[in-house]
Amino acid sequence: MKFLTAGESHGPQLTTIIEGLPSQLPLTAEDINPWLAKRQGGYGRGRRMQIETDQVLFMSGVRAGRTTGAPLTLVVENKDHRNWTEIMSPEPGNEPRKKSLTRARPGHADLAGGIKYRHKDLRDVLERASARETTMRVAVGAVALKLLSELDITGVNYVSSLCDIDSNVPFNWDLVDAIESSLVRCPDPEASQKMVERIDQAKKDGDTLGGILEVRFRNLPIGLGSHVHWDRKLDGRIAQAVMSVQAVKGVEVGYGFRGTRMPGSQVHDAIYREDGKGYYRLTNGAGGLEGGMTDGEDLVVRIALKPIATLMSPLPSIDVVTKQPADAALERSDTTAVPAAGVIMQCVIGLVLAEAILEKFGGDTLPEIQERLATYRGFVAEY
Ligand code: EPS
Secondary structure, X not given: OEEEEEOOOOOOEEEEEEEOOOEOOEOOHHHHHHHHHHXXXXXXXXXXXXXXXXXXXXXXXXXXXXXXXXXXXXXXXXXXXXXXXXXXOXXXXXXXXXXXXXXXXXXXXXXHHHHHHOOOOOHHHHHHHOHHHHHHHHHHHHHHHHHHHOOOXXXXXXXXXXXXXXXXXXXXXXXXXXXXXXXXXXXXXXXHHHHHHHHHHHHHHOOOOOEEEEEEEEOOOOOOEXXXXXXXXXXXXXXXXXXXXXXXXXXXXXXXXXXXXXXXXXXXXXXXXXXXOEEEOOOOOOXXXXXXXXXXXXXXXXXEEOOOOOOOOOOEEEEOOOOOEEEOOOOOOOOOOHHHHHHHHHHHHXXXXXXXXXXXXXXXXXXXXXXXXXXXXXXXXXO
């Protein structure tokens, strides 16, 4: 399975084409729109999210509520585009345009992108670098999550810390409702409240906040990914998918960095087996991955998100036209995108997992994949 996305933050629409999806996957807008809505949500989002109500349109590849096996084209309109038609027009002329950006914002793609692509209006960089692009990765990811759910593989995402406030409730799968009802997608109600107050304070200060997200998946078969080559190792592929999302600065699997402070005897997970149940572990320091492959335990990924780089109290910078010192440009933004980022993370990891499933079990149709996975699970139980 492969996909491309296209679209600018204030262009007419965001687009994707997905190739290699099996046919017979039940798929309607209702499988995708709730994910788009969750991505738009979370306390601390800015004014753009009040303008948009992201809804997917199917342009190809689905008929009568099922994938046909043809390329799937998805589109999400940017409602805000109507306010930006002249600024975003592909027609030449009318330069410098309104909303041109010349005071590079530290922490953004502005300066490196301007130099690399020879733009002096850094909006030509911003428009594609914007996290608005993640709308489409969520739409594609929602399709992948639908495929996984048809194979009884499910996931969750939540906020484990926001700035210096930690969730103190250890995760278990019964907390999913608490996560969904928290304004900041945090399983700890007390921490949630403190996070909301912290966001209010940062907003007043013209500042932004980062945090740590966790994504888990359960019921993954043993052996997705491979140990045989660097670019087939699933941990590497997950890290790449996660690190490519705007503002991500770190990723760890299982105990991750924490494991470096512990002896090996406390980090690695002893192997047990029971007839009927097969192989299992009592601990999960590996976070569900050994040797670049799933080991049958829950996949546990933690992700560090830096504070959003657009500051309402801007840092010193340079105007790339005058080449003189100037405060960085102000641009509408969010106070924090940490809760929304968890949704994006679950989607991009879901995509990697769906690809790994298709590699191992192939199949032009969903029923073939389901049959092959069931046979394989039977084999694993007997191994
Ligand atoms: C975003 C859309 C953007 C920002 C934000 C996320 O819309 P606008 O630029 O029109 O306000 O709200 O983008 C960023 C913080 C960023 O750095 O790009 C979205 O759809 O998620």
